[in-house]
Amino acid sequence: MQSNRRNLPQLLGDARRWFEEGLLSALEAAGAMPVTPTQAQLFAVLDDRGTTVSELARRMGVTRQTAHQAVHGLIAAGLLDQTPDPASARRRLIRRTESGERTHGQAVAILERLEEQLADRIGRETVAALRTALETPWGPPPSPAPDGR
Template sequence: MQSTRHSLPQLLGEARRWFEEGLLAALEAAGAVPVSPTQAQLFAVLDDQGTTVSELARRMGVTRQTAHQAVHGLVATGLLEQVPDSASARQRLIRRTQEGERAHRQAAVILERLEEQLAERIGQKAVDALRAALEVPWGRPPSLSPK
């Protein structure tokens, strides 16, 4: 008989998708510029002062090409801009435009409301415990050999 128990990575992925779907639906209902899940993730890992495409790709766990495509889509909508990196003549930083900052603040409010909804569904203690567990530094992944 096959186990119906989901792995922790599967559960974390489903939880992330719950927030992502709620965020994108609320943004669409508010008439915001439509963004893809990858573009929304890019916004979440972008530093306020700007971030290189290579660093965005690393943080998102995607290829540079995928990050580059997401950036170009968001630049085309006016939510992001590319500016020279003062630390490197070869690099460009990706940062939010004024409209991108407004959208980022709007998304933060929506995510707070989603967290409140989650607390109503599973209880504030469970949400607090989940947050506390996820905020503890895990360190680097161990090197395990298969049994």
């Protein structure tokens, strides 16, 4: 008999989609440039100093091609730009434009409101426990045992 219990990765994926859908709909309602979930994720992993496309892909867990497409869509929208990497003539750094900084600021504020709404729905203690569990270092993923388990 198969259990209907969903595994933790499925539940975490649903939670992520809840925040993404709330964020994207709130940004759209505020008149911000529409972005895809992949582009929103890219914004979340982009650091202020600038980040290469390869590093963005690694942080997002996607292919370099997927990250490259998301970057170029955001460049075309005027939210990101590319600059030469002072450490390497072959690499380019991806950074937010002024408009991208404004949009990022809006997104941060929206995510804070969504977290407050979640706390109102499921309880502040539950949200605090969830945050604590997710902020606790998990260590590297386990390696398979020598017997394949």
